[in-house]
Amino acid sequence: AQSVTQLDSHVSVSEGTPVLLRCNYSSSYSPSLFWYVQHPNKGLQLLLKYTSAATLVKGINGFEAEFKKSETSFHLTKPSAHMSDAAEYFCVVSDLVDDNNDMRFGAGTRLTVKP
């Protein structure tokens, strides 16, 4: 069955420094992978998605992620953090094998950005 592990529950960076949010996945077949962002008291918004095209995926607000099949990873990065990036981030795996759940979420990583 598919599963997602977000390796850090909380990441704290200073404004202007790089962001790295780590995600490892398990899937029987070629999965689709997504990163969603949730700002406080809001719904989730798609940041970017990987669907078996280019392995380096660019998303909104300067975020990008690289699909590494050999490492089963899909880490999210941004070169320079902004205060508005403070939010909770979810990695999601999707494949066609799990009939009961086609979007499996990681536990989330809370990003704090210090001035």
Next chain:
Amino acid sequence: NAGVTQTPKFRVLKTGQSMTLLCAQDMNHEYMYWYRQDPGMGLRLIHYSVGEGTTAKGEVPDGYNVSRLKKQNFLLGLESAAPSQTSVYFCASKESRMNTEAFFGQGTRLTVV
């Protein structure tokens, strides 16, 4: 363009009471989902629907029922609320099963006392 709308946004229930959460989408999406979000657990799927008139169980369906009588609406019911159902509930919809973005509502914060 409303997207996905959930009502109500907040609710406090007493143990044993019932309630229905409504999710409405205006994007003509086939797939609709109900999740609950609890601290440190991400979003867990309660029930989902692949089209009008269909429903299916997700990971954590116990204590909940759903209905999809109209394509645009997906209702989540709690027949006898329990404190363990205190959570934030999110509805989502998407066009197809794979490779497509899911659109989320703003959430319903439910407290059962």
